Amino acid sequence: MITIDELKKLDGYAHYMGLGVIKYVFRKNRAYHFWSDLAPAIVEDIHEHRFGFTSKIIKGELKNYIYDVPGQDPNSSLQVERGECVPGAERIIEVPNANVVEMCTFTTVAGKSYKIAYDTLHRVECLTPKVITLLDKKLPFQQENPRFITDADNPSPCAFSQPKSDKECWEIIEYTLAE
Numbered sequence: 677m678i679t680i681d682e683l684k685k686l687d688g689y690a691h692y693m694g695l696g697v698i699k700y701v702f703r704k705n706r707a708y709h710f711w712s713d714l715a716p717a718i719v720e721d722i723h724e725h726r727f728g729f730t731s732k733i734i735k736g737e738l739k740n741y742i743y744d745v746p747g748q749d750p751n752s753s754l755q756v757e758r759g760e761c762v763p764g765a766e767r768i769i770e771v772p773n774a775n776v777v778e779m780c781t782f783t784t785v786a787g788k789s790y791k792i793a794y795d796t797l798h799r800v801e802c803l804t805p806k807v808i809t810l811l812d813k814k815l816p817f818q819q820e821n822p823r824f825i826t827d828a829d830n831p832s833p834c835a836f837s838q839p840k841s842d843k844e845c846w847e848i849i850e851y852t853l854a855e
Contacts, residue, residue, distance in 0.1 A: 678708070678853070683700060688707075690846060690849060692838075692839055692848075693836065694837065694838060695835055696711055696717030697710060697715060698848045705814075706811065706812055707810075707813075709807075709808065709810075710807075710849050710852040711736070712805065712806045712848060712852040714848045714852075715848050718833055719833055723798070723822060723824045724794060724797050724823050726821070727817045728814040728818060729791070729811055729812060730789055730811070731789060731791075731810070731811050732789040732810045733787065733807070734786065734808040734809060736786060736803070736805075736806050737786070737802075737804045737807065738800055738802060740784070740792070741780075741781050741798060742779045742780050742797070743797040743825070744779050746777060749773055749774070752774055752775060753829040753830075754826070754827055755769050755772050755773070755826055755827075756771035756823055757769055758822070759821050762834065762836060765834070783803065806852045
């Protein structure tokens with residue numbers, strides 16, 4: 677297990693992502709993710725990424741839910757949007773009234789890894805109170821703007837709309853590292 681002192685030697689930076697995680701980036705393609713109750717999720721939208729990645733679970737257990745959108749459902753308020761994940765970004769609605777189908781789930785435990793392709797719609801759930809992962813991005817990015825599944829009747833805030841201070845991020849990282 678990495679220590680707080682070892683993290684600080686990596687000379688990276690930490691920031692809060694509204695998906696309930698503190699991300700510590702220490703290379704262009706590598707980051708630790710720290711999930712705990714001190715970093716609650718403000719948004720839990722199904723999403724994809726600009727890049728494929730491998731994620732190794734360092735501590736805890738994480739469950740992935742994988743989705744597909746095979747078409748539309750007139751009774752659905754869900755929609756597929758494409759665009760940036762930044763406050764105030766304009767997104768294009770690709771599929772209104774989306775028929776979102778859960779295709780599968782899988783759980784990954786400490787010491788194991790999983791891979792997600794850039795165009796895989798997914799969301800994660802922490803199965804333990806604290807989860808730490810080491811993420812390796814596949815570079816270069818495979819797409820400029822990823823897709824998000826949002827609820828037109830209940831819009832969620834941007835994941836980056838409620839930042840935490842550097843001090844708060846480090847306190848959460850230290851808490852998550854502790855047994």
